[in-house]
Amino acid sequence: MASFPVINMEKLHGEERGATMAMINDACENWGFFELVNHGIGREIMDTVEKLTKDHYKKCMEQRFKEMVAKTGLENVESEIKDLDWETTFFLRHLPLSNISEFHDLEDEYRKVMKEFAARLEKLAEELLDLLCENLGLEKGYLKKAFYGSKGPNFGTKVSNYPPCPKPDLIKGLRAHTDAGGIILLFQDDKVSGLQLLKDGEWVDVPPMRHSIVINLGDQLEVITNGKYKSVLHRVITQTDGTRMSIASFYNPGNDALIYPAHALIDNEEDKNQYPKFMFEDYMNLYTRLKFEAKEPRFEAFKTPA
Ligand SMILES: O=C(O)CCC(=O)C(=O)O
Ligand SMILES: [Fe+2]
Numbered sequence: 001m002a003s004f005p006v007i008n009m010e011k012l013h014g015e016e017r018g019a020t021m022a023m024i025n026d027a028c029e030n031w032g033f034f035e036l037v038n039h040g041i042g043r044e045i046m047d048t049v050e051k052l053t054k055d056h057y058k059k060c061m062e063q064r065f066k067e068m069v070a071k072t073g074l075e076n077v078e079s080e081i082k083d084l085d086w087e088t089t090f091f092l093r094h095l096p097l098s099n100i101s102e103f104h105d106l107e108d109e110y111r112k113v114m115k116e117f118a119a120r121l122e123k124l125a126e127e128l129l130d131l132l133c134e135n136l137g138l139e140k141g142y143l144k145k146a147f148y149g150s151k152g153p154n155f156g157t158k159v160s161n162y163p164p165c166p167k168p169d170l171i172k173g174l175r176a177h178t179d180a181g182g183i184i185l186l187f188q189d190d191k192v193s194g195l196q197l198l199k200d201g202e203w204v205d206v207p208p209m210r211h212s213i214v215i216n217l218g219d220q221l222e223v224i225t226n227g228k229y230k231s232v233l234h235r236v237i238t239q240t241d242g243t244r245m246s247i248a249s250f251y252n253p254g255n256d257a258l259i260y261p262a263h264a265l266i267d268n269e270e271d272k273n274q275y276p277k278f279m280f281e282d283y284m285n286l287y288t289r290l291k292f293e294a295k296e297p298r299f300e301a302f303k304t305p306a
Contacts, residue, residue, distance in 0.1 A: 049114065
């Protein structure tokens with residue numbers, strides 16, 4: 001099997017631009033995932049985000065997680081757990097309105113660096129959307145506009161830690177799912193692995209790589225590209241040793257953005273009704289209930305009878 005796609009973004013500015021764009025297109029078509037290096041977000045800020053995230057976990061999350069496990073008896077289970085994930089998380093919203101100031105247990109320095117990191121990721125997400133437009137033959141700005149709605153995109157960061165788990169074969173860190181939204185940018189632990197994607201029927205590891213950013217595509221990009229690109233199932237497995245940090249930022253359409261296949265990507269009559277048209281907020285309401293189920297029934301639910 002081909003190896004996991006790693007894209008060196010610096011090469012977009014030189015004579016290897018064409019080959020690099022082709023690698024991005026191949027990754028979007030065949031993996032739904034790729035890993036970025038030399039993406040322009042500095043190592044210093046990533047190191048600070050990592051350090052403060054790990055400090056915060058130790059100070060505020062670890063003990064609480066242990067107490068939850070003790071209370072539920074989760075560490076002594078003997079059959080597979082299908083309704084819980086072995087993760088401890090919090091979610092910061094950046095756009096359309098930041099809620100970071102409401103998180104009182106975050107140190108000021110942590111809050112400040114997360115705001116700065118989010119601003120860099122937002123810019124990177126928009127840059128990537130334009131690279132996708134170019135590969136798809138859509139005009140520059142098409143995807144950003146498609147996500148915009150009346151208030152601009154939803155952008156938020158899920159900060160997770162996956163503590164060591166005594167029963168990795170019985171409990172997932174995060175059960176298999178596709179992401180509902182647009183484009184996802186992940187800063188993952190460079191030592192403790194766990195993220196896997198499903199490719200050709202097999203679970204493939206997303207390799208930890210220091211200072212890289214992992215990108216994956218959500219259900220909305222599958223709809224807008226009329227299935228040219230697909231959201232891909234992924235999961236997190238637990239490890240018996242080491243806590244895995246994962247900082248996943250979701251660049252999603254605005255609540256009232258109308259999502260439908262781009263006309264330029266509908267090749268023929270049959271192709272036309274493969275994907276529905278809906279408001280992003282309605283899709284999210286359905287997704288919340290059906291996240292860990294197949295995406296196809298979610299798309300079907302929004303199709304109007306012919
Ligand atoms: O923690 C990870 O690596 C992935 C998280 C994820 O897939 C999600 O939150 O949707
Ligand atoms: Fe995900």
